[in-house]
Each structure stands twice: as structure tokens, then as C-alpha cells.
Amino acid sequence: MHGGGGDPDGLPRQRRGTTPQMHGRYPDFDVLEQSEHWDEPTRRAVLARLDPPSLRFFDATQARTLTAFCDTVLAQDRQPRVPVLQLVDAKLHEGRLDGFQYDDMPDDRETWRLVARGLDEAAAEHDAASYGDADPESRLAICEAFAEARLSGGVWVELPVAHAFAVVMRAVLAAFYSHPWAWNEIGFGGPAHPRGYMRLGIGQKEPWEGEEAFVIDPVADVRERGLDHPTEHRG
Template identity: 25%
Template sequence: MQQRYASGTVGALIDTNFVTPVTRQVLKERMAMAEAKPCFFDSPAFDLLSIVCDRLMAQDSENRIVNVALFIDERLKNKTSDGWRYNTMPPDEKMYLKGINGIEETANLSFKKPFSQLTISQQTEILGAIQKGTAEGAIWKEMESPLFFEELLTEVTEIFFSYPLVQEEIGFVGMADANGWVNIGLNGRDGIEPEVIISNTP
């Protein structure tokens, strides 16, 4: 992927007075959390979920920015909710365990191999079928695969783009707002905001 913004902008700001103490604490805890060990999922389920998260965020599993699955594990361990769920879906813990089994089942039915041993394009194909509701498997007859995919993708996306180094990749330093912003109009850039280094117009 093309890099539009320079690396290191968030790291350079995080210990400065541009970031409030509480913001700094939250971001540092989040980065430390990326080193945690899973508790909710057993090892095979966690490994599979980690790869699924990588595919959803187009991450290289050998060279991740962050393993999103750790944060899902943490939330399920703490039994915290985001305020709602689809009435037709099981509770989150059950949904995740069932969904992981469903992905594995589809992988075996489609390619006669565990999901983790498939090529990236095969893994992507399976996730696409789950999103569309065309994936094979008995589990998807009990739980609507498009809704599972939507719930999973949304949580993964929120975790991924909350990670400071991912925010850096999109040229966002909104966390460094202790002094507020001055140049807020079109093409208005405040001094600490990164400039595009490679320009490609939309």
C-alpha cells in the first residue's frame, strides 16, 4: 500500500504538551495492551480470529501493526457491551465462538483444509462468502452469516482505527489537541498536522 504520510508523527507528539495527560495515558495503555495474552478464547480459536482480523484490515500476519483479536478477547473477558445487538443474533460471546467455528467449517467444506492453512486469496474468498450469505456450512443455517460479518467487521474496524499507529498512517493527529486548532477551514493545516508526502487525488 502506498504511504501518504510520514511515519513517526504520533510518536513525536505523544509526550509533548500537545497531548493532554489523560489522552496520553489512554493511548499508552492501548499500545501496551497490544502485548497482552488472550484469556477468553482458547489458543486455536484465538489464532484463527487473529488471521481473520488481519484479512479484514489487510494486515500482514507476520508484520502486524496491531493484533485486533487481543482487544476483542479483552472485551469479551470483561463482558462489556456496546449498547445493543441485533435481536436475531446470539449474545456476543456465543456469536464469536459460533462464528469462528463457522469460518473453520466453511474452510473445510470449501477447500478441505483449516482456514489458517489456506492462501490469502482463499481466506478472502471465504470471508467474502460469509459477508454475502453464500458460505457453506450448517452453522450459517443457525446464525445469519452477513450479520455476523457486519458485527465482526465493525468491531475490528473500530479497534484497528483507534490504534495510534494506524491513525498516523491516515495523517490524523487529532489526539494532539490540547491547545485546540486554529486553521479549521478548507486547506487549513495547523503546524503539527502532517502533510501529504505522496499525493493522489481521489
């Protein structure tokens, strides 16, 4: 399948535990089965991500838009999905910010709210009532324009697009790749404290780590299927 299609041919379905969208390269690896070997504060922190609190920072309109954005920018196109916006919402609600602010940007919390408005404005140009109401093709196109700093007008007159994308993506990536379902997908062994890692060499793995069941060089495959510029390759 070419032209911005879905998973590469042959990517296995998850057989054990959960991954986002139930695919991954380590179909029989569930990092959560190892949680009894983790120290208590780590276990508490990681397991809490499986059941984040409901939204407190974003209102319903913003949440609808931003959930659609997070799912698009992370290609979470079906269940099960990592609850990325809920994890971001908790962080912003609790004021857990990152210790710096670009001089041409507002506070990160304000940036998130402005991005929600800006995405809805962009959706209006695609004849949709909001970003969440836009069809998948339009969502992808808006996302691509955001990533390439091509959004303009409205909110974006005041808000520098590239910095705004950097701010929201920092939180999006931290939320998604701190979730143990994502660790299953990529075969990350996880906390390993207090027992540690022993098998460090090329091609080695601990007995409890997952066997990789599928290999493809993403550089070649992403290029061939045009995944970096998905809307240009639609047809």
C-alpha cells in the first residue's frame, strides 16, 4: 500500500497486553507484566497513567478540538488510544510547566488554548464547524500546515506557529511515550529498578524482554510511502 497509507505490510497485531491501536513490533511483550519488579514510587507513577483524571483545564469545546489534534498528530486512528489530552490536561491544571518561555510566546497554558482556537479557525477554511468536526483528510492537512509552520491569519497573527507547534508537541510526546502501552509498541524494557539490566550487547535481551517480530528500516519506508507529507500523496 502506498500514498500515505496505514501500517506497513505485515506489522503484527498485539497478542499480549495492549498497544495503541493494537499493533507493534513486539506482539508478545507486555511491560506491565513486569510491574511487580519495579520500585513502589515508580510503579505508582507509571500505573497512574492508565487511568488519568478527567479534564479540569480544558473546556468541552477545546477538548474536542485538541483530542482530535492529538490523535491526528500521533496517528491514533482507532481504539485503543492513549488518553493523551487527559495527561496533558492534568499537567497544565497542576501547573507542571517546563521552566522556560520563548520571549515571543505567552505562558504554555495560554498557548494551548490559543492553539485550540487556531485549529478551529483553520477548520473553518475547510468548511468545518470545528477541527473535531473536520473530515480526517482536512485534519491531516491542517496538522501538516501546523507542523510546517504554514498556518496564518486569526490567532496565528499573534502566535508564532513554529514555537506553538514546539510547545504543544513537547507535551504531546511526553504524554504518549510515558505511557506503558507505547513502551509495548516499541519494545522499551521500562523502569528496571531495582533489578537492573544485565544483557547490554548487540542483539541481546533480558529473558523477560520482548522478541522483535517485525523489522523494517523506517527511513526508507517512510520515504517510499510519503508519510512525512501525507496530504500531498493522497489521490
